Amino acid sequence: xxxxxxxxxxxxxxxxxxxxxxxxxxxxxxxxxxxxxxxxxxxxxxxxxxxxxxxxxxxxxxxxxxxxxxxxxxxxxxxxxxxxxxxxxxxxxxxxxxxxxxxxxxxxxxxxxxxxxxxxxxxxxxxxxxxxxxxxxxxxxxxxxxxxxxxxxxxxxxxxxxxxxxxxxxxxxxxxxxxxxxxxxxxxxxxxxxxxxxxxxxxxxxxxxxxxxxxxxxxxxxxxxxxxxxxxxxxxxxxxxxxxxxxxxxxxxxxxxxxxxxxxxxxxxxxxxxxxxxxxxxxxxxxxxxxxxxxxxxxxxxxxxxxxxxxxxxxxxxxxxxxxxxxxxxxxxxxxxxxxxxxxxxxxxxxxxxxxxxxxxxxxxxxx
Amino acid sequence: xxxxxxxxxxxxxxxxxxxxxxxxxxxxxxxxxxxxxxxxxxxxxxxxxxxxxxxxxxxxxxxxxxxxxxxxxxxxxxxxxxxxxxxxxxxxxxxxxxxxxxxxxxxxxxxxxxxxxxxxxxxxxxxxxxxxxxxxxxxxxxxxxxxxxxxxxxxxxxxxxxxxxxxxxxxxxxxxxxxxxxxxxxxxxxxxxxxxxxxxxxxxxxxxxxxxxxxxxxxxxxxxxxxxxxxxxxxxxxxxxxxxxxxxxxxxxxxxxxxxxxxxxxxxxxxxxxxxxxxxxxxxxxxx
Numbered sequence: 001x002x003x004x005x006x007x008x009x010x011x012x013x014x015x016x017x018x019x020x021x022x023x024x025x026x027x028x029x030x031x032x033x034x035x036x037x038x039x040x041x042x043x044x045x046x047x048x049x050x051x052x053x054x055x056x057x058x059x060x061x062x063x064x065x066x067x068x069x070x071x072x073x074x075x076x077x078x079x080x081x082x083x084x085x086x087x088x089x090x091x092x093x094x095x096x097x098x099x100x101x102x103x104x105x106x107x108x109x110x111x112x113x114x115x116x117x118x119x120x121x122x123x124x125x126x127x128x129x130x131x132x133x134x135x136x137x138x139x140x141x142x143x144x145x146x147x148x149x150x151x152x153x154x155x156x157x158x159x160x161x162x163x164x165x166x167x168x169x170x171x172x173x174x175x176x177x178x179x180x181x182x183x184x185x186x187x188x189x190x191x192x193x194x195x196x197x198x199x200x201x202x203x204x205x206x207x208x209x210x211x212x213x214x215x216x217x218x219x220x221x222x223x224x225x226x227x228x229x230x231x232x233x234x235x236x237x238x239x240x241x242x243x244x245x246x247x248x249x250x251x252x253x254x255x256x257x258x259x260x261x262x263x264x265x266x267x268x269x270x271x272x273x274x275x276x277x278x279x280x281x282x283x284x285x286x287x288x289x290x291x292x293x294x295x296x297x298x299x300x301x302x303x304x305x306x307x308x309x310x311x312x313x314x315x316x317x318x319x320x321x322x323x324x325x326x327x328x329x330x331x332x333x334x335x336x337x338x339x340x341x342x343x344x345x346x347x348x349x350x351x352x353x354x355x356x357x358x359x360x361x362x363x364x365x366x367x368x
Numbered sequence: 369x370x371x372x373x374x375x376x377x378x379x380x381x382x383x384x385x386x387x388x389x390x391x392x393x394x395x396x397x398x399x400x401x402x403x404x405x406x407x408x409x410x411x412x413x414x415x416x417x418x419x420x421x422x423x424x425x426x427x428x429x430x431x432x433x434x435x436x437x438x439x440x441x442x443x444x445x446x447x448x449x450x451x452x453x454x455x456x457x458x459x460x461x462x463x464x465x466x467x468x469x470x471x472x473x474x475x476x477x478x479x480x481x482x483x484x485x486x487x488x489x490x491x492x493x494x495x496x497x498x499x500x501x502x503x504x505x506x507x508x509x510x511x512x513x514x515x516x517x518x519x520x521x522x523x524x525x526x527x528x529x530x531x532x533x534x535x536x537x538x539x540x541x542x543x544x545x546x547x548x549x550x551x552x553x554x555x556x557x558x559x560x561x562x563x564x565x566x567x568x569x570x571x572x573x574x575x576x577x578x579x580x581x582x583x584x585x586x587x588x589x590x591x592x593x594x595x596x597x598x599x600x601x602x603x604x605x606x607x608x609x610x611x612x613x614x615x616x617x618x619x620x621x622x623x624x625x626x627x628x629x630x631x632x633x634x635x636x637x638x639x640x641x642x643x644x645x646x647x648x649x650x651x652x653x654x655x656x
Contacts, residue, residue, distance in 0.1 A: 102470055104550045104580040104617075107477045136474045137482065177471050207469035209444060234614045249548060249614025250522025250577055253603035254645050260606040261643065271614045274505075274523075303507035303527040304395075333531060334507060354644055 001203045001216055002045040006085045008181075008199030015172045017165060018195045022087035026072075028065050035088050036060055040067050043083040044076045047120075047200075052076045057089065090195060095185035096152065097121055097129075098166065099200075100173045102180075109134040109173060111166065113148045117185035140170040154188075161194035162186070176214075177207030224291055231283055234273060240265025242365045243293030245284060247272040247305055255299045258354050264362025267293050274305055281313025285323075295326050297361040299354065302333030311339035318346050326364050330357035370497030370542040371517065371562035371569070372486055372554075373436065373460060377501055380405040380428045380458070382449045383440035384416050392440070392505050393417050399508040401501045404432040425456035436460040438494070438503055446490065447472035454483045462503050463489030463553070473551040480553055487553030491615070492545035493523040504545065514539015515568055516652060519559035520575035521546050521582070521617065525603060525645055529575060532649040538656075541569040548615030550579065556586035564594050571597045571656050573648055574639070578604035579618045579625040587633035599651050600634050601642045602627045 003011070009019045025031060025040075042054030049055060054076050058064040064086070074081045095117035103110040111132045116124045130151040134140050145163045154162060165186070173181045182200040189195060203214060228235030234249065238256075242264050246252040249271050256266035268291045270284055288296060298314065300307055311331070317323070328349045331339045340350065351357035379396070383389050384406025394417050396403050403419050405428035412423040422428040425437065437453040439446060439461065446465045453461050454476075461480060468490045480487035488495055494504010498511035510527050512534040520526040523545060530543055544559055546552055556574055563569045572594075576583040583602065590598055604613055605627040612619045619625065634641055640655060642648045 102474070102550060104582070105555075105585060107474050107551050109474075135478060136471070137478045174471065177469050179470065204470045206443065206467040207471065210469075236611055236613065238608060238611075246524075248522060248524025249618060250520075250525030250575065250603045251528060251645075253577060253607060253613055253618065254525055254528075254601070256607070257603065257605045258644055266606065269613065301524050301528045301531070303510065303524060304505055305524075333527065334509065354646055 001205055001208065001214070003199070003201040003203065004043040004045065004083065005041065005199050006043055006083070008201040009196065011172060011176065011201060012196050012199060015168045017168050018193055020087045020090050020195060020197065022085055024083050025068055025086040028061065031061055031064060031086060034086055036064070037089045038064055039087045039089055040064065040071055041085045041087060042071050042074060042076060042081040043085055044079040044081060046077055046079060049076050054081065090187055090197060091190040092187045093190050094158070094188040096162070096187070097124070097184045098169065098186045099180065099182035099184070100169055100178070103133060106133055108136060109170070111144065111148055111170070113152060115152050117187070121184060134170065139174070140167060157192050158188050158194070161188070161192065165194050176211060177204045178202060179204050224287060228287055231287070233280070233284055233287065234271035235287060236269040237291065238266050238269060240267040241294040242266055242361050243268040243270065243288045243291060243296045244299065245270045245272065245288060245296065246299040247274070247301065247310075251299065251301055255297065255354070255358070258358035259297070259362055262359045262362035264358065264365050267291065272305075272310070278309060278313030278316060281310055282317050285314065285317040289323065293325060295328065295361050295365045296323070297357060298327060298329045299357065300329070300331045300333070302331070302335055302339070306335045307331050307333055307339035308335040308342060311342040315342055315346050328357050328361045328364070330354060369566050369568040370500055371559065371566050372488070372542065372544060373495055373501050373503055374497050375400070375402070375500040377436040377460065377503065378402050378404045378432060378434045379436045379438055379503055380407060380425065380432070380434035381419070381438045381440060382407045382425065382453065384408050384419070384421055385411050385414065386440065388505070389440050390416050393419055395508060396502055399502045401503060405434050425452045425458065429456045429458065434458070436503060437462070439463040439465055439489075441465060443467040443469070447476055450476040450487070451479060454479055454485055458485065460486045461488070462492070462494050463487065464492060464494060464505055466491045468549070470549070470551050473549060477551060477553045488544060489547040489553060491549040492547035492552070493526065495542065495544045497542045498540050506543070506545065510534055511543065512537070512539035514541065515570040516540050517559070517563035517566065517569040517572045518543040518575070519546055519556055519572070520544070521548055521577050521615070522575055522603060523548070526575055528645050529573065529601065529648050532646045533573075533652065536649045536653055538649060538652055541566060548617050550617040556582050557589045560586060560589060560594050560598070564596060569596065571599065571652055573652065574598060574600040576600060576602045576630055577615065577618050578602070578607050578613065578627050579615070581624065583630035584633040587637040587639065590637040590639060597655055598637070598639045599642065599648055600639050601645050601648055602630050
């Protein structure tokens with residue numbers, strides 16, 4: 001789960017990491033405890049908001065009020081701005097970059113730091129980014145921090161401040177099961193304070209059960225995706241018009257790929273997973289119907305999941321409620337013959353191979 | 369021969385008395401896996417399909433000499449279960465459980481390494497060496513004994529590919545499901561090294577997907593160290609960036625982990641790539 005900047009900063013404060021004085025502002029009265037000049041920042045879960053006009057500075061209340069009204073409700077790459085953070089402008093002496101993320105290859109926490117802060121880290125050359133890995137069994141050690149900080153070319157006081165900050169960030173990273181904690185820029189002020197001007201925190205969804213203090217934000221999901229999440233069905237909406245139901249994430253992805261090969265476009269990605277519970281299959285089909293695909297492509301491989309029990313669920317939906325678009329099925333594996341028998345009279349289009357099914361689905365959906 | 373597991377592995381199942389546990393103990397026994405013990409705290413003295421249940425891993429190991437554990441416990445308790453297995457002297461741990469927090473996985477993967485144990489998964493279907501053993505939830509009916517090694521990040525997609533190999537008469541030496549999570553214990557590289565050494569493996573099939581750089585790393589390793597022919601399929605060629613495509617590990621983040629980059633790396637390593645999962649069997653047949 002990606003946290004909004006202001007919520008990330010709330011966590012920073014919990015870990016005694018300095019952030020500028022700030023608050024969420026909705027109207028004029030919310031500004032009364034803040035000192036101008038201020039920066040107004042749209043709270044959206046994606047980068048590039050500055051370029052999109054979602055960050056503005058302001059010197060007085062009247063100006064701030066006008067800019068706030070402009071930012072609130074603004075559309076930033078598909079996200080409607082519902083919250084704006086007003087933050088006192090810091091006196092920046094130096095800008096750094098700092099992040100801790102998961103290194104999938106080494107299976108360790110990766111600390112990345114750079115003296116080139118404040119810009120997109122993707123555009124910083126490799127030799128200016130310093131990396132250090134932390135073994136999860138021993139946790140962060142002084143040498144890890146030294147290895148990074150000595151390379152940043154800071155003075156003694158600043159090095160001390162940044163070192164302390166890294167150990168706090170690591171603690172937050174571990175205790176909140178983060179996939180990423182990024183501060184860009186991390187600043188050193190004219191008064192030698194180390195301060196986080198921005199926050200980007202992603203908490204591992206699978207660990208949310210032990211972070212009940214974090215209220216989930218579902219802003220990244222469409223309403224049907226939310227509905228599916230509540231029902232425990234893996235469901236992702238894409239741009240095309242073919243609805244894909246398959247079992248297993250890999251098979252579902254491979255099915256979408258096959259459609260693209262035949263110039264079709266997957267519109268919905270629905271993974272039944274290991275279930276063959278007819279009730280769950282029914283719910284899945286109902287969700288799919290709501291997404292209004294032009295064609296539904298059911299691609300099933302029966303292993304432990306039995307094809308015939310899935311077929312029973314499919315038939316129940318189709319005979320009881322009807323379905324107003326063509327359904328192409330390709331069923332293979334455990335009890336496939338029984339499944340085909342069950343679906344024989346249900347008015348579905350059957351295909352024997354993945355290629356054949358993908359081609360039929362794509363042409364029925366009208367190519368593009 | 370085979371890799372990682374064979375008919376000698378004595379399997380203990382953690383989470384043995386749940387619905388999944390009971391069902392899969394039965395399925396494993398049916399294909400000849402030596403399931404010797406089950407563990408569910410508080411249920412010692414019971415039996416599941418004739419397999420004795422113990423309260424702790426240590427009791428199970430002491431009584432049965434189990435050397436392998438299959439983890440079927442819920443995600444919240446999985447870390448504890450893996451640590452218990454490793455401290456109980458288990459040398460091969462297969463973690464089926466899905467949705468385990470990444471930080472937990474990171475810890476137990478490193479602990480397994482420290483204990484010199486093989487850890488497969490998490491979020492994987494398990495491992496099968498056809499004719500010898502099957503440890504996990506893979507369907508026994510799709511396998512055939514033979515010389516093709518299979519390593520995969522996916523479940524059902526693997527079954528599909530294995531099934532098409534078996535239908536063409538090309539059996540498998542071992543099929544290992546590595547898992548769909550970002551943090552996993554056994555990588556493509558580990559599997560490739562083991563298949564390279566295994567005299568009964570003549571060709572290797574890798575089933576990859578978007579997310580991470582495991583395929584790119586494997587491709588680099590193949591160029592340097594692997595002499596046997598390698599075939600691959602990559603799922604998710606048309607997946608949009610930033611969306612978690614079902615598997616936690618299948619996400620294109622910050623421009624890394626795209627199918628295009630994996631395909632490019634494999635081509636450079638002379639790995640034969642299949643367009644459709646079911647084409648793999650044709651490719652293997654053509655080149656072997």
